Amino acid sequence: MANPTAAMLVIGDEILSGRTRDANMYHLAGELTKIGIDLSEVRVVSDDHNAIVRAVSELRAVFTYVFTSGGIGPTHDDITADCIAASFKVGIDSREDARKALALNYENGEADFNEARLRMTRIPDGATLIDNPISHAPGFSMENVHVMAGVPNIFAAMVKNLLPTLDHGAEVVSDSFRADLSESSIAGPLGKIAAAFPSLSVGSYPFFKEGKHGANLVVRGTDAAQVAAAIEEIRITFEP
Amino acid sequence: MANPTAAMLVIGDEILSGRTRDANMYHLAGELTKIGIDLSEVRVVSDDHNAIVRAVSELRAVFTYVFTSGGIGPTHDDITADCIAASFKVGIDSREDARKALALNYENGEADFNEARLRMTRIPDGATLIDNPISHAPGFSMENVHVMAGVPNIFAAMVKNLLPTLDHGAEVVSDSFRADLSESSIAGPLGKIAAAFPSLSVGSYPFFKEGKHGANLVVRGTDAAQVAAAIEEIRITFEP
Numbered sequence: 477m478a479n480p481t482a483a484m485l486v487i488g489d490e491i492l493s494g495r496t497r498d499a500n501m502y503h504l505a506g507e508l509t510k511i512g513i514d515l516s517e518v519r520v521v522s523d524d525h526n527a528i529v530r531a532v533s534e535l536r537a538v539f540t541y542v543f544t545s546g547g548i549g550p551t552h553d554d555i556t557a558d559c560i561a562a563s564f565k566v567g568i569d570s571r572e573d574a575r576k577a578l579a580l581n582y583e584n585g586e587a588d589f590n591e592a593r594l595r596m597t598r599i600p601d602g603a604t605l606i607d608n609p610i611s612h613a614p615g616f617s618m619e620n621v622h623v624m625a626g627v628p629n630i631f632a633a634m635v636k637n638l639l640p641t642l643d644h645g646a647e648v649v650s651d652s653f654r655a656d657l658s659e660s661s662i663a664g665p666l667g668k669i670a671a672a673f674p675s676l677s678v679g680s681y682p683f684f685k686e687g688k689h690g691a692n693l694v695v696r697g698t699d700a701a702q703v704a705a706a707i708e709e710i711r712i713t714f715e716p
Numbered sequence: 717m718a719n720p721t722a723a724m725l726v727i728g729d730e731i732l733s734g735r736t737r738d739a740n741m742y743h744l745a746g747e748l749t750k751i752g753i754d755l756s757e758v759r760v761v762s763d764d765h766n767a768i769v770r771a772v773s774e775l776r777a778v779f780t781y782v783f784t785s786g787g788i789g790p791t792h793d794d795i796t797a798d799c800i801a802a803s804f805k806v807g808i809d810s811r812e813d814a815r816k817a818l819a820l821n822y823e824n825g826e827a828d829f830n831e832a833r834l835r836m837t838r839i840p841d842g843a844t845l846i847d848n849p850i851s852h853a854p855g856f857s858m859e860n861v862h863v864m865a866g867v868p869n870i871f872a873a874m875v876k877n878l879l880p881t882l883d884h885g886a887e888v889v890s891d892s893f894r895a896d897l898s899e900s901s902i903a904g905p906l907g908k909i910a911a912a913f914p915s916l917s918v919g920s921y922p923f924f925k926e927g928k929h930g931a932n933l934v935v936r937g938t939d940a941a942q943v944a945a946a947i948e949e950i951r952i953t954f955e956p
C-alpha cells in the first residue's frame with residue numbers, strides 16, 4: 477500500500493527575505509521519511525492572510541497531512557490560527573485548555589496574562605492541542621492540518637509529540653554510491669538500472685567541485701533487499 | 717511604485733526526502749532582496765511531471781518572475797525542460813546554440829555527444845539561453861520563467877548572469893534589534909510601532925535558548941531614513 481502523503485507550509489517572511497536559512501523543512505523532511513510519510517510538496521509564503529488561507533485550502537484538499545510552521549506567536553504578524561479558522565470556515569476564540577497550558581509559564585498563572593499572551597490561546601473551533609513542552613504556547617491539529625511553532629527547537633518538540641499519533645507507512649530506507657564521473661556518462665546506464673527496479677526511487681545528485689564532476693547516486697524504497705540489490709548493480713556499473 | 721514580485725520553484729526529491737538542506741532558496745532570497753525583487757512564495761516539488769507543470773503554470777500567472785532550480789541535467793529524473801514546454805504548450809528539441817555551448821566541454825566538441833549530453837541541449841521553442849560558465853549546460857528563460865541548474869555553485873553562477881538583465885525595484889534595506897524579552901511582552905508596543913510605520917515591514921523572530929526568551933526585531937523597507945527611525949523607536953522602547 478502506498479505511504480500517506482504530506483505537504484509542509486512554512487509561514488513567515490524570514491526565509492523569503494533571505495534573513496535565515498531553513499531549518500524546520502529539513503528537520504520535518506527527515507522525520508517523515510523515517511516513518512514512511514511521503515513529503516510531496518513544500519510551500520513557503522509570507523505573513524499574508526490571503527496567501528496563507530489559499531495555500532492551506534489547496535494543500536489540505538490534496539494531501540493526507542499538512543504540517544505548518546510559524547505565525548502562532550503573540551505579535552501582530554502572527555496570523556496563522558486565524559487563517560486556519562478561515563480556511564475551515566469555523567470560529568476562533570481563546571480556549572480554556574490553551575489558557576491552562578500557557579499559564580504554566582507564569583508565577584500567577586492566568587492572572588499574569590496580557591492581551592498578547594491571551595492571543596496565543598486562540599484556537600479554531602474543533603481543533604485539538606499539540607503540546608509545547610518548551611514554552612507552553614500550544615500548537616493544534618484541525619482535521620488533517622497540524623499547526624506548529626516556527627522557532628526550531630519548539631517546532632522539533634511539537635513534531636516529536638505529534639508524529640507518533642499519526643497513521644504512517646513503511647519506513648523508507650536509502651543507500652547511496654558516489655560516482656566520480658560526469659552525469660552525462662552516468663545517465664544511460666543509470667536509466668536502465670532505474671527501469672529495472674520500478675518499485676524504487678533512483679536519483680542522481682550531481683556536484684562540481686575543484687574542477688571535477690561527480691554525482692551521488694541515491695536509491696530509496698521500502699524493500700531493503702531491493703535497495704541493496706540496486707546499489708550493488710550501481711556499484712558494479714560505476715566503480716572505477 | 718511597488719517592487720516586482722517573484723516565486724521560486726525548487727524541483728527534485730533531494731530536499732523533500734530530507735537528504736540535503738536547502739542552499740539555493742537561501743541564496744536566491746538574499747540576492748533578490750538586495751536588488752528590490754520581492755520573493756513572495758517558494759514551492760518545492762518532486763521530480764513529477766504533473767506536479768511541476770501545475771506549479772509552473774500557477775506561479776507564472778501570478779508573479780512577475782518565476783525562478784526554477786533543478787532537473788535540467790542528463791539523467792532520467794531530469795524533466796524540467798519538458799515540463800516548461802508543456803506548461804507553455806510549445807515544442808522542445810535539441811538546439812544549435814545549446815549544442816555549441818555544451819560542446820565547449822569536450823575535446824572533439826559535438827562529436828563527443830552521447831544521448832545524455834544531447835538531452836541537455838533540449839530547449840523549449842522561443843526560450844533564450846542562460847549562460848553556465850561552470851559546466852556549460854545552459855539554463856534558459858521562457859517569457860517570465862527562468863530555469864536554472866540545481867547544483868548550488870552552478871545555480872549561483874546562473875543567477876549572477878541573469879539578475880542584471882531583469883527589471884528590478886528599489887533596494888530593500890533592513891536593520892534589526894535584539895530584545896531579551898519574551899514576545900508576549902514585546903507584542904503590544906511593537907504592534908503600535910508597526911502601525912506607525914505603514915510603509916515598512918516590521919517582523920519579530922523569537923528564539924528560546926538556554927532557558928531564555930528573546931526576539932530579533934527586524935525592520936525592512938526601501939526608505940533608509942524610515943527604517944532608521946523605526947529601529948530607533950524600537951531601541952528606545954525595548955532596551956533594558
